[in-house]
Amino acid sequence: xxxxxxxxxxxxxxxxxxxxxxxxxxxxxxxxxxxxxxxxxxxxxxxxxxxxxxxxxxxxxxxxxxxxxxxxxxxxxxxxxxxxxxxxxxxxxxxxxxxxxxxxxxxxxxxxxxxxxxxxxxxxxxxxxxxxxxxxxxxxxxxxxxxxxxxxxxxxxxxxxxxxxxxxxxxxxxxxxxxxxxxxxxxxxxxxxxxxxxxxxxxxxxxxxxxxxxxxxxxxxxxxxxxxxxxxxxxxxxxxxxxxxxxxxxxxxxxxxxxxxxxxxxxxxxxxxxxxxxxxxxxxxxxxxxxxxxxxxx
Amino acid sequence: xxxxxxxxxxxxxxxxxxxxxxxxxxxxxxxxxxxxxxxxxxxxxxxxxxxxxxxxxxxxxxxxxxxxxxxxxxxxxxxxxxxxxxxxxxxxxxxxxxxxxxxxxxxxxxxxxxxxxxxxxxxxxxxxxxxxxxxxxxxxxxxxxxxxxxxxxxxxxxxxxxxxxxxxxxxxxxxxxxxxxxxxxxxxxxxxxxxxxxxxxxxxxxxxxxxxxxxxxxxxxxxxxxxxxxxxxxxxxxxxxxxxxxxxx
Numbered sequence: 001x002x003x004x005x006x007x008x009x010x011x012x013x014x015x016x017x018x019x020x021x022x023x024x025x026x027x028x029x030x031x032x033x034x035x036x037x038x039x040x041x042x043x044x045x046x047x048x049x050x051x052x053x054x055x056x057x058x059x060x061x062x063x064x065x066x067x068x069x070x071x072x073x074x075x076x077x078x079x080x081x082x083x084x085x086x087x088x089x090x091x092x093x094x095x096x097x098x099x100x101x102x103x104x105x106x107x108x109x110x111x112x113x114x115x116x117x118x119x120x121x122x123x124x125x126x127x128x129x130x131x132x133x134x135x136x137x138x139x140x141x142x143x144x145x146x147x148x149x150x151x152x153x154x155x156x157x158x159x160x161x162x163x164x165x166x167x168x169x170x171x172x173x174x175x176x177x178x179x180x181x182x183x184x185x186x187x188x189x190x191x192x193x194x195x196x197x198x199x200x201x202x203x204x205x206x207x208x209x210x211x212x213x214x215x216x217x218x219x220x221x222x223x224x225x226x227x228x229x230x231x232x233x234x235x236x237x238x239x240x241x242x243x244x245x246x247x248x249x250x251x252x253x254x255x256x257x258x259x260x261x262x263x264x265x266x267x268x269x270x271x272x273x274x275x276x277x278x279x280x281x282x283x284x285x286x287x288x289x290x291x292x293x294x295x296x297x298x
Numbered sequence: 299x300x301x302x303x304x305x306x307x308x309x310x311x312x313x314x315x316x317x318x319x320x321x322x323x324x325x326x327x328x329x330x331x332x333x334x335x336x337x338x339x340x341x342x343x344x345x346x347x348x349x350x351x352x353x354x355x356x357x358x359x360x361x362x363x364x365x366x367x368x369x370x371x372x373x374x375x376x377x378x379x380x381x382x383x384x385x386x387x388x389x390x391x392x393x394x395x396x397x398x399x400x401x402x403x404x405x406x407x408x409x410x411x412x413x414x415x416x417x418x419x420x421x422x423x424x425x426x427x428x429x430x431x432x433x434x435x436x437x438x439x440x441x442x443x444x445x446x447x448x449x450x451x452x453x454x455x456x457x458x459x460x461x462x463x464x465x466x467x468x469x470x471x472x473x474x475x476x477x478x479x480x481x482x483x484x485x486x487x488x489x490x491x492x493x494x495x496x497x498x499x500x501x502x503x504x505x506x507x508x509x510x511x512x513x514x515x516x517x518x519x520x521x522x523x524x525x526x527x528x529x530x531x532x533x534x535x536x537x538x539x540x541x542x543x544x545x546x547x
Contacts, residue, residue, distance in 0.1 A: 109354055179391040183453070185352060187404035187460055188381035197407065198393060 049275070053268025061269060065235040066251075070262030075270050078251035080237025081150065081230075082219055082277070085247055088154030089161070089218050094211055097162045101169025101207075106195055125163035132160045133227030141228050148229035151241040156224050161214040168210025172203040205292030209285045216281040220274065222249035248274045299363075300325040300464065300494045301346065306360035308341050308350065315341050317518040318360070323511070328486060328495045330505035330526065333515035334541070339498050342515070343466050346496065347383040348376055364464065381408060384457030388469040390449035392441035392456075397433050400441045400452055404460035419459050427455035428485055447478025454485065458493075465489065467497040471504065483508050502542055506530050514538045 064074025104121075108114045136156030146152045176199050184194040200207075225247060232254040234246045248270055255267035301323040308316035316338045323329050331339040341350070348369065350356045362369050369379055381404070392400050401420040410416060420437070424430040429451040433444070441452055450470060457465060467486070471479040486495060486508045499505050505512050506526055513523040514537075522529060522538045533539045540546055 177391075179387060179389060180393065182349065182352070182387060183391045183393065183456075184403075184407075186347065186349065186380055186385040186387075187407065187456065188377040188379075189403075189407040190377055193407045197403070202394060 046275075049268050049271050053265055053270070053272050056265050056269035057272060061266075066233050066246075070258075070260055070266055073255075073263070073266055075248065075251060075273060077234045077237055078246050078248045078270070079273065081234075081245040082247045082274075084150045084238055084241070084245060085154050085157060086215060086219055088150060088241055089157045090211075090215055092154060093158035093161050093165055093214070093218075096158070097165025097211070097214075098169050098207060100162070101166045101173065102195060102200075104166065105170045105173040106191070106199070121163050121166055125167060128223075129160055129221055130223040130227060132156055133224030135159065136224060136228045146242070148231065148244050149242050150238045150245040152228050153225050153230055153245060153247070154241070156228055157218040157221060160221065160224060161218050164214040164217065165211050168214070169203075169207050172206025172210065173199060175206060176202045205289050209289045212281055212285040212288075216278050216285075219247070220249060220278060222247075222253055225250055226253070248277075299323065300365065301496075302361075302363040303342075303345070304361040304363070306342065306345055306358065306362060308338070308345065308359075309357045310353065311355045315518050316345075319515075319520045321513055321520060321523055323494060323496065325494050326490055326492070327511060328490050328497060328509040330509035330512045331496065331498045331515060332500075332502065332505050332512060332541075333521075334546070335500075337515040338518040339513075339515045340468055343468055343496060343498050346464065346466055347380045347385055349385065351376065377408075381460045382462050383464045383466060384460065384462035385466040386450070386453050386457055386468065386470045389473050390446055390453055392444070392449050392452050394440070394442055396438050397441045397444070397452060398437040401456050401459050404456060408460060423455040423459040424452075426458050426489070427451045428481065428488075429455055445478070447474050447481060450474060450478070450482060451485065454482075454489075458489075463494060465493045465495045467495065469498050469500060472500060479504070502530070514541060516541070 061074045062079065063076055064072055065077040067073040100121075104114070104118065108117075133156060136152060136159065140146045140152040140155050141148060146155075180198055180202065181194055184198045185191075189197070230250055231244050231246045232250055234244065238245045252267045252270045252274065255263045255270065258264070299322045301321075303319060303321045306316055306319045307314070319338070319342055321342075331343060333339050344350050345358055345362055346364075346369075348358075350358055358370065364379075364383065367374065393403060395403070398420055401423050402416050405416050405419060410419075421430060421434075424433060429448060432448060433439075433452075441449065444452060450473075454465075454470075471482045474482065483504060486497065489495060497505075497508065509526045511524065512526040512529045514521045514529065514533075514535075516537055522533060522535045524534070529538065530542055533542060
């Protein structure tokens with residue numbers, strides 16, 4: 001009797017093991033499928049856009065501004081505006097965001113106020129971008145009377161990406177080992193010297209990577225800029241931040257809305273350029289992280 | 299007396315980690331602090347250069363006099379104090395910079411910019427830490443490429459460069475192999491001539507080999523403090539006896 005029972009138990013165990021094996025394998029394929037969805041969709045998107053627009057990209061496309069005729073229209077003003085916005089947003093958002101990140105991580109004492117501050121910053125990162133547009137319209141455009149200028153756009157986008165930069169700066173600072181701080185303080189270095197000479201250099205790859213990714217998000221934003229009243233039809237690049245401007249996403253949005261097929265082709269071509277800039281920036285971020293990670297090892 | 303601690307209490311939040319420790323240390327001696335984990339020996343060591351200040355909810359009371367000056371009084375500049383009281387940590391923690399820059403860092407943050415002086419000081423410090431011969435040809439190489447034992451001696455050199463009079467060592471050899479450990483111990487013996495040294499250790503042989511005086515801590519209290527030889531051969535308290543014979547800890 002006992003022997004028989006043992007045999008049955010063994011058979012049960014074998015069945016169970018087979019089931020676990022099967023589970024293991026099928027999970028692997030489900031996970032692989034989930035991972036590939038993103039890549040496949042990106043592939044389809046790229047294929048579709050490149051098919052439509054790649055032939056339209058030539059030097060003239062970069063040098064022409066808006067025009068009523070699709071064949072004469074180009075992205076000169078929009079690309080110039082995007083570069084302006086990139087530059088201004090960087091100048092505004094980097095120092096403030098990195099500074100706030102350093103304050104929260106290194107100076108701020110843990111307490112009730114600081115946790116309220118922290119939760120709010122994380123919440124800000126999740127607020128829809130169009131709300132930032134309304135904020136920019138009210139504060140910068142109307143109250144401060146800057147109008148629909150490049151500066152207004154840059155300030156609005158800077159607000160939008162500040163939480164992202166703050167959070168990524170803090171994450172980067174957290175990776176610096178505590179014993180490095182101790183070593184510096186123990187030699188009589190002040191807090192600022194410790195931050196400047198040890199903590200910032202050690203966390204720079206993470207900080208810069210986060211900041212670049214934030215900027216590449218900013219240049220893809222359309223909604224907040226439409227809300228603040230960025231021009232859709234403009235023929236010149238601003239020579240100074242107090243002039244009106246347009247950017248690539250708005251240009252694309254404008255062209256897509258036109259019924260003529262040739263404008264749709266223009267939009268596809270402009271999308272390729274915008275994607276190119278975004279990929280380039282992400283590439284730079286990845287490269288920097290890789291380079292610096294090799295240099296600094298704990 | 300070089301160091302005089304009087305009734306030192308330390309609280310981490312609600313936790314009372316050090317309960318009224320009084321202890322005096324003579325100049326140019328080595329004092330070993332021993333005791334089981336969590337007994338407060340490292341906490342006491344960290345009072346000497348006010349490293350506990352870095353911890354948000356830490357409170358220290360009592361007097362600690364170094365050369366007769368209360369180091370917790372508001373007139374004491376904490377950065378000057380930490381220059382005068384150097385510290386070496388348990389895990390070697392060189393900066394991710396060159397060997398040269400590691401040693402020069404303490405000078406630079408204290409405003410020294412004379413190149414010749416820095417060069418001389420770096421060489422002197424590395425010689426003091428018995429590391430010069432091993433690294434003199436690769437001063438521009440990363441400190442992180444050194445072995446653990448070399449890194450720890452580099453950390454000692456780095457501490458010596460700012461000319462402290464006291465050297466605190468928090469289990470300086472616990473992460474090292476026996477050969478590196480014996481080098482560090484030899485170094486401690488040689489440095490005694492110019493510095494007053496306080497060393498925390500878990501290794502009782504190390505305490506008896508390197509120190510002149512030994513303090514046994516238990517549960518935040520100083521149980522016994524005596525000449526090392528006396529404490530290890532003829533302890534007065536039963537608890538000390540039990541600890542050094544390995545009956546607990």
